[in-house]
Amino acid sequence: MNYSPSELMACVFARALRDGDTMVMGTNAHIPSAAWRLARDSGKPHVRALIGATGTLDPTHESVPASGGDQAFLPGTAVLGLARGVHDQLRGFADVIFLGGLQVDAQGRINLAVIGDYEQPRMRGPGSIGLSLVATIPRAFLFFEKHDPRVFVETVDFISGDVLGADSELLIVTPLGVLGAAAGERTVKLMSVHPGVSFDEIQAATGFPLDPALAVTTVPPSVTELARLRTQS
Amino acid sequence: MGKIARRLSLEALVNEFVPPHKTVALGGLHFHNTPMALVRELIRQQVAIACLVPPLDGSINADQLIGTGLVKQVLVAYLGAEIYGLAPRFRAAVEGGSLTVRDFEEAGYTLALQAGASGLPxxxxxxxxxPSDQQLPTxxxxxxxxxxxxxxxxxxxxxxxxxAITPDVALVHCQFVDTLGNCGYLGAPFLDADIARAAKVCLVQAEQAVEVLPAACRSVLPGYVVDAYCVLPGGAHPASSHGRYSYDDQHIADYIAAAASADDFAHYQTNIIGDSEDAYRVAVNIDERLAMLARTAS
Structure with missing residues (x-):
């Protein structure tokens, strides 16, 4: 059965969510939202979602709005507000946070502030925003639309968040494969390569060394998973 | 001393309450519920800003002020265009060395605004x-x-x-203002409650004046926080005004494309922002746009 890279990414995240998790998502919520609903439909009914911008708990949107601050994210079990949502993440009530970044490095540090020298940046990025919250959220799920050696670098140029330094778990899913590290580990390693992608391909797109011995194939979406994904409203 | 919120024109709000070389904060989040008419008026009156405090997620609001060269320094937890990419004029100003950034992250920025709003140092x-590191910046x-x-x-x-962040002036957008200056929000107030209280002076642009705030309001900014307001339907355009209209996707996409070049940004400033809010409304065909973008409270 054919499937899109986004559908595979949503499946990988849904499998990694555990019943009882509270996951935080914001901008570009299509994949996290699909993963959340798939997890709930797959025997994990107690997975909760918190929208960062509005503090909405378990939103009831029909189609996922593009922008995190869209009013379509307001209807839900409760609207806690942005500040209360931040406090709940600091307090440790969130289990998983979905994030992106300009750079991720071999030690699991993430950067959304600058590329190049801080004082004279080659590229000024948007800023560190919620990447710091990996310090109080035990699992960071990162997703990228492209797997690019300019993103997956040996050493970040700025540390917006230090996932492994905070003893948090890291799971990175891209259109090419899955990288990550368990809590307590200090180095990002290859977890799997997507069907149809070679080890050489993912290594060439990654700016730090991966171990070919770990190049197992990502389990493709099952017929059931795809059916559940495609019947989500 | 108690406050009696004054209703003024958009022009008078800026002229009377926003002196040059001050710290100015903006409400909303990304391109939602943010005071774009006040931003445009700051640009028209060429009000120099010593320090700009954008929303937690700053957007076209801060990008336009920075593009005019009015801003000396900016606080940044996030300043970008979210689904549209980066904020082009912000990026150009920092990379060109003409703008100073004070980098924050989400928790610190939120807590600093709340400290300001609560009178905490x-x-x-x-x-x-x-995170900390001997070699790499954090x-x-x-x-x-x-x-x-x-x-x-x-x-x-x-x-x-x-x-604590303690701006001289905060600018916020809401849907309703009543005769006592109480401000009602049909949608998410984001951090407006803290931004407004953290500032010495709070100015509001409201969509509509009412005798009594409707029960549909999800949140209220008390009149004792508000110094003065104007009433301007559509004043958040091209950003959204929750419960009234969505953001103008085409306008924002066009702006982001134009802001990639200083010349095209200057063209936007001259021809779109224009020399009055009335001129802006004609330039963007505001009635037609708002009808197309209309939303109801959810």
Missing amino acids: FAALPTDFL VGSVNSQDYRALNDPFTGEQTFVVR
């Missing part, structure tokens, strides 16, 4: 919250103006504190 972050190492390490007086453990 600073707020403490959880122990070991900020928020804690590049912004000692706002972040400092100190020892918890109770436990002796080292923690970071963040200094």
